[in-house]
Amino acid sequence: MxxxxxxxxxxxxxxxxxxxxxxxxxxxxxxxxxxxxxxxxxxxxxxxxxxxxxxxxxxxxxxxxxxxxxxxxxxxxxxxxxxxxDIAAFNNRDNIVVKDHGSISVIIKEEKKELIEVYTDASYDEKLQKGAYSILKKDLDGNYEEHQLSSEYKDSASIELQAVIKALELYCGDLRIVTDSQYVRKGISEWMVHWKLNDWCTANGTKAKNIDMWLRLEQLCEDRYVEFGYVKAHNDHFENEYCDLLARKKRESMNCEQLKNFVF
Known part of the structure; x- marks a missing residue:
């Protein structure tokens, strides 16, 4: 293009x-x-x-x-x-966005490869300003490996992006990342290609958020094939629901630790 x-x-x-x-x-x-x-x-x-x-x-x-x-x-x-x-193809959430050694394209689900799948999700408590995320790897034999991590970011969108980056850091080779974050999906499929050419300015004339993270994501996709799938949150999707549970449990455990330090 x-x-x-x-x-x-x-x-x-x-x-x-x-x-x-x-x-x-x-x-x-x-x-x-x-x-x-x-x-x-x-x-x-x-x-x-x-x-x-x-x-x-x-x-x-x-x-x-x-x-x-x-x-x-x-x-x-x-x-x-x-x-x-093909804007319609990229906007179709059922389609899969592909980063193939730096190039970007979109494919229908029927064209997806047989890959290790990695699911990610985030949880953030605005009141206590605590956030966490989870990563769930599903290998080709159907075995799972899970991770729960805390986050220093103060908004859900940034933590969702952090989770995807961490997944790409943890697992090498070709992967399929599955997220329920439209921020992540739109950033990869729609915004980032323009931000890079426009000195990272948005349509409003302001700087894009999380530039360092977007650059890191781009770096992690340069020499590999990565598919990015989307799943609607809280829609009875097993891996997504389990990721949500893991992230919430990690965040709630952080909340409990903070409450212990309160003086009443």
Whole structure:
């Protein structure tokens, strides 16, 4: 897939309607986007306009995902788009995202390889600010190996990402990682390829979170084949439910240790 690097600037705004320009090294395109109705008009008649029209779904996702407070005259953003990316396939949670020695693709479940599977999950108590995660390895003979670990991070999404990274560190070779985290899945399949090209800036113009962890995940996938599957949480999936239980037990044991130190 061809990666096209572009720049965007908001040049005018009235109410919910904004005027934008997008340009590359050769062409410029004017756009009008209403952040309330989501109506998008891509003006002009050049190669860039045709590129944006043929990849309109990607452009819409970028504009839709921008926070309302990031729409203001003068806002600028460097960003990238993938020509011909099958967005629907990547967005289908039943499909499996593949990192194959640095390249990224998506396959249907029927095409998945026979691999060691590693399930991960996280648990976080906001009140006590304690978090933990679990890793459950299932080998090709159906045998299980489990790990329960504490986390220093203060939000569930970061701990979910930490769990996946730890799994990749613990087990070498080709793997299938299964997570219930949309943050992890979207980061791998959708966000990270653009963050790397955009100096790790999001559509809102702010820095992405957990950059060091995303770089570590990328490093761990460079010289191997890794499939990333998704399972909906709390949906009677045995390994996912067991991982959830392990993570919660580890986190609750940490809570108990903290409560012992309280003076009443």
């Amino acid at each position: 061809l990666i096209k690097q572009l720049q965007l600037k908001i040049v005018d705004g009235k109410g919910s309607l904004y005027s934008l320009i997008i340009w590359d090294e050769k062409n410029r395109v004017d756009l009008f986007f209403d952040i309330e109705t989501k109506v998008l008009n891509i003006m002009g008649n050049n190669d860039l306009q045709q590129f944006l029209l043929s990849n309109e779904y990607q452009l819409r996702k970028l504009l839709h995902n921008k926070r309302a407070d990031s729409y203001y005259v003068g806002f600028q953003l460097k960003f990238s788009m993938l020509d011909g990316k």
